[in-house]
Amino acid sequence: MAEVILMPRQGQSVESCIIGEWHKKKGDKVQVGDKLFTYETDKATFDEEASVEGTLIAVFFAEGDDVPVLTNVCVIGSEDEDWQSYIPAGATVDGAGQTAEPEAEAEKTPEKTEETKTEPVRSERAVAAQTDTADGAISPRARRAALDAGVDLRGAGGSGPNGRIIERDVQQLRKEGRVYTSAAGNAYDTRVSGTGIGGRVRVSDTTKPVAAADEPEYTDTKLPQIRKLIAKAMHESISGMAQLTLNSSFDATDLLRLREQMKQAIDGGFAEKLGLDLPAKAPTVNDLVLFAVSRVATRHEDANAHFLEDTIRRFRHVQLGVAVDTPRGLMVPVVRNADLLSLQEIAAEVRRLAADAQSGTINPDEIRGGTITVTNLGGFGVESFTPVINPPETCIIGVNAIKTAVRVEDGNVVGYPEMTLSLTMDHRAWDGAPAARFLADLCLALENISLVLMSGSYIGGF
Amino acid sequence: MHDLIIIGGGPGGYLAAERAGHAGLDVVLFEKNKLGGVCLNEGCIPSKTLLNSAKVFEHAAHGEVFGVTSENAQIDQKKVIARKNKVVRILVAGVKAAMKKHNVTVIADRAVITGKVAGGYKVEAEGKTYETKAIIIATGSDALVPPIPGAREGLEAGYVLTNREILDLDVIPETMTIVGGGVIGLEMASYFQTVGTKVTVVEMLDHIAGATDREISNLLLKNYEKKGITFHLGCKVTGIEKGRVLYEQDGEQKSVEAEYTLLSIGRRANTNLIGLESIGVYTERGAIVTDEQGLTNVPNVYAVGDVNGRCMLAHAAYREAEVAVSTILGKKDMMRYNAVPSVIYTNPEVASVGFSEEELIEKGMAYKKQVTPMSYSGRYQAETDKGDGICKLLVDPETNRLLGVHLLGSYASEIILAAGTFIETEMTVDDIREVVFAHPTVSEVLREAVFQLE
Numbered sequence A: 001m002a003e004v005i006l007m008p009r010q011g012q013s014v015e016s017c018i019i020g021e022w023h024k025k026k027g028d029k030v031q032v033g034d035k036l037f038t039y040e041t042d043k044a045t046f047d048e049e050a051s052v053e054g055t056l057i058a059v060f061f062a063e064g065d066d067v068p069v070l071t072n073v074c075v076i077g078s079e080d081e082d083w084q085s086y087i088p089a090g091a092t093v094d095g096a097g098q099t100a101e102p103e104a105e106a107e108k109t110p111e112k113t114e115e116t117k118t119e120p121v122r123s124e125r126a127v128a129a130q131t132d133t134a135d136g137a138i139s140p141r142a143r144r145a146a147l148d149a150g151v152d153l154r155g156a157g158g159s160g161p162n163g164r165i166i167e168r169d170v171q172q173l174r175k176e177g178r179v180y181t182s183a184a185g186n187a188y189d190t191r192v193s194g195t196g197i198g199g200r201v202r203v204s205d206t207t208k209p210v211a212a213a214d215e216p217e218y219t220d221t222k223l224p225q226i227r228k229l230i231a232k233a234m235h236e237s238i239s240g241m242a243q244l245t246l247n248s249s250f251d252a253t254d255l256l257r258l259r260e261q262m263k264q265a266i267d268g269g270f271a272e273k274l275g276l277d278l279p280a281k282a283p284t285v286n287d288l289v290l291f292a293v294s295r296v297a298t299r300h301e302d303a304n305a306h307f308l309e310d311t312i313r314r315f316r317h318v319q320l321g322v323a324v325d326t327p328r329g330l331m332v333p334v335v336r337n338a339d340l341l342s343l344q345e346i347a348a349e350v351r352r353l354a355a356d357a358q359s360g361t362i363n364p365d366e367i368r369g370g371t372i373t374v375t376n377l378g379g380f381g382v383e384s385f386t387p388v389i390n391p392p393e394t395c396i397i398g399v400n401a402i403k404t405a406v407r408v409e410d411g412n413v414v415g416y417p418e419m420t421l422s423l424t425m426d427h428r429a430w431d432g433a434p435a436a437r438f439l440a441d442l443c444l445a446l447e448n449i450s451l452v453l454m455s456g457s458y459i460g461g462f
Numbered sequence B: 001m002h003d004l005i006i007i008g009g010g011p012g013g014y015l016a017a018e019r020a021g022h023a024g025l026d027v028v029l030f031e032k033n034k035l036g037g038v039c040l041n042e043g044c045i046p047s048k049t050l051l052n053s054a055k056v057f058e059h060a061a062h063g064e065v066f067g068v069t070s071e072n073a074q075i076d077q078k079k080v081i082a083r084k085n086k087v088v089r090i091l092v093a094g095v096k097a098a099m100k101k102h103n104v105t106v107i108a109d110r111a112v113i114t115g116k117v118a119g120g121y122k123v124e125a126e127g128k129t130y131e132t133k134a135i136i137i138a139t140g141s142d143a144l145v146p147p148i149p150g151a152r153e154g155l156e157a158g159y160v161l162t163n164r165e166i167l168d169l170d171v172i173p174e175t176m177t178i179v180g181g182g183v184i185g186l187e188m189a190s191y192f193q194t195v196g197t198k199v200t201v202v203e204m205l206d207h208i209a210g211a212t213d214r215e216i217s218n219l220l221l222k223n224y225e226k227k228g229i230t231f232h233l234g235c236k237v238t239g240i241e242k243g244r245v246l247y248e249q250d251g252e253q254k255s256v257e258a259e260y261t262l263l264s265i266g267r268r269a270n271t272n273l274i275g276l277e278s279i280g281v282y283t284e285r286g287a288i289v290t291d292e293q294g295l296t297n298v299p300n301v302y303a304v305g306d307v308n309g310r311c312m313l314a315h316a317a318y319r320e321a322e323v324a325v326s327t328i329l330g331k332k333d334m335m336r337y338n339a340v341p342s343v344i345y346t347n348p349e350v351a352s353v354g355f356s357e358e359e360l361i362e363k364g365m366a367y368k369k370q371v372t373p374m375s376y377s378g379r380y381q382a383e384t385d386k387g388d389g390i391c392k393l394l395v396d397p398e399t400n401r402l403l404g405v406h407l408l409g410s411y412a413s414e415i416i417l418a419a420g421t422f423i424e425t426e427m428t429v430d431d432i433r434e435v436v437f438a439h440p441t442v443s444e445v446l447r448e449a450v451f452q453l454e
């Protein structure tokens, strides 16, 4: 019985996913647990694994296709089984109907009509060359044409997408002969374009740096879905709100000393000796900031809110967004009810969410529903910036680097560690004064973080 | 609006017009003087016609070694010039016919670029304005007249000549001094010495023939001296008077008798009075700056031939013209200068292609060298008496391709094409060894040299 694999629904809000990569192709045998394909939501990447054993008998979509959730993607069964009845609307591969792609069209024409059983004579060089060339760079049809013709594929320029060698290039190579001069030999980077007679590659082409001479001045790369979404969100944020940024600094002596103490307590083993319930890893400066925000935000109703054009929705608890820099781009996972979590719990949760975001396996539902966000560029030495609000939130807190500042004490100039917070607020939702008060409270809390952690008025402590 | 306007009807201009017209472009070509430019009217062709007369005369006058004696061989300079004019007329008519055949509109007037218009440029001539999408500037070059005291006066009076006047000189003077021992000067020196003038060449450098491989130019100097030409090398001309040329040698003032004086110290690109400033075309040291497609800094404006100062030879202009037209037509093409041959059409002939040994040394490039006497060629032996011709190869030891080929001897001008092809296509020495050369020909010396290479 054929088994149809659907595009899974990842989280309630996801309507479609993009197929990233196929790990199996039509005709492949699959075992339970084999990776079939990778698919991407707007923020994360998942692998779909086979839940049954059999042969992949139909593949309806290609890499890069945007497939609505719960749509048939492929069929596993036995070779003679029917898959036609599972063809979904919009299929682009099997069952794609009459909508043949132009590239497939172009490659069709030179197809040989009769199949001969005799093995074509192959030059050793052609075979060697083919093993030399990276697989992805040659279309299978071009590869076969090259084998049939016994031509060295390295002589062929790639005119397909991303310099892929397609059948047309092999035909041109057959027509025009080798494209490098005797003296240049054939040991050159295939990306070199020849400047010699008839476009042949000559000695000087083989010695000049490829990048400088032959690469175009720019490259165009299609944006991944996540980048498009970030672009849209950022643009909407800036164009749709009345954002302005307030900067305030505080003395980070207490913050740093506390962190140092916790580190020593953990590393020195006396936390154990005294029976202190300390985490295995000391919280980071950022964790302490998050902790402070989670506590202070509950006392500033407009800071922990959504601005919904005609309504302002103020939240009882703090859904704390944490901006994370990932290989795919910016992600903002949310620490749920951060105001109810201890410092240690916040630290652990942030570590987990960040790791999932980094690896691209984060559940899409975990990157939604924030009520206030913290973004940290301090690690890059940034001293002040204007963070961009995650709509419909009403503010975002930017964390900057700790640097040494000076002040006059008893007529002496003394240095102390100073951190600046950059608070961007949506002036539509609230005004400068309440926002400044919120920022001042945050600074006060951070300047006295030990007291905040001790105090009963703030739930938590260690 | 026209597709293409070409300014100048010399080799660069007329060939561009021919190719572009053939491709179906709507082309207008402006020529203020004569179609064919310097090359046909006062350069390559007239000088070669004269040199051929000298060769025939030399054979007639000195045929004894070959067993031919002709008493009283005479050269009639008036007839030489008349024949030259006929050759030029035929060739210019040929260019005219080619223009017609390829639907090129030829306007016989000076053209000036006057500015930009939407989607192109405007050019004025005959009091009319022409609009065009693209321009090829091919205004060529003129003889440089140095600020030597007496030079201008002499030109006006007629005893100082440039290439233009000397190729119409219908007398054989007693004495002639040639200022500048480059290719043009040497060809004229060779001609007049052969036909009976006492020729002196005054050259500022310590060698003749400009950038020619030194081994070749030294040998050439010996040949010329044997003919009777006097050379004053490392000398600076300080004045020209009627009847004599003053020069300075090692700080000493000297003079040499000169019924006529030829100025051949170089050529200056024609970049003035063509309106380059109206569209902002960039020039450097008097020549228009171009890239490998002949494109200037201004979009759709190209410069080919002598006016871009890259390689002042007619065949370079031809190829540059083709590259520019290809580029205009959207075809990928580029100008390569590494295999442009150059020839001195005297007796003996000199032909070179690729790097000279001096250039290789200057660039710090490794090379192997092979110098083979032309006497290895049976035909050279048969046709030349006591010839000292050579074939010099410079080879890249790493890739085994030819870097330079330099020939001195008969037919060098025709043989060089093969060498140029070897260099252009980067054939290796092993490849060349497989090429069959006709026997007996002087070109076989190339084959011999290739086999003599270690």
Ligand SMILES: Cc1cc2nc3c(=O)[nH]c(=O)nc-3n(C[C@H](O)[C@H](O)[C@H](O)COP(=O)(O)OP(=O)(O)OC[C@H]3O[C@@H](n4cnc5c(N)ncnc54)[C@H](O)[C@@H]3O)c2cc1C
Pocket: B007, B008, B009, B010, B011, B012, B013, B030, B031, B032, B033, B034, B035, B036, B037, B038, B039, B040, B042, B043, B044, B045, B047, B109, B110, B111, B112, B138, B139, B140, B141, B163, B184, B270, B273, B274, B304, B305, B306, B307, B311, B312, B313, B314, B315, B316, B317, B345
């Ligand atoms: C004596 C002599 C011998 C030579 N022998 C050789 C040789 O053997 N082999 C070789 O390869 N080369 C030789 N040359 C060099 C060769 O003549 C030039 O390289 C060649 O003519 C350059 O061609 P061109 O089209 O760039 O310019 P030119 O031939 O100089 O033609 C330019 C034309 O543009 C016209 N023109 C200029 N301005 C305007 C304007 N504003 N409007 C309209 N028309 C304009 C001029 O009247 C001229 O006809 C020789 C040169 C000389 C002087």
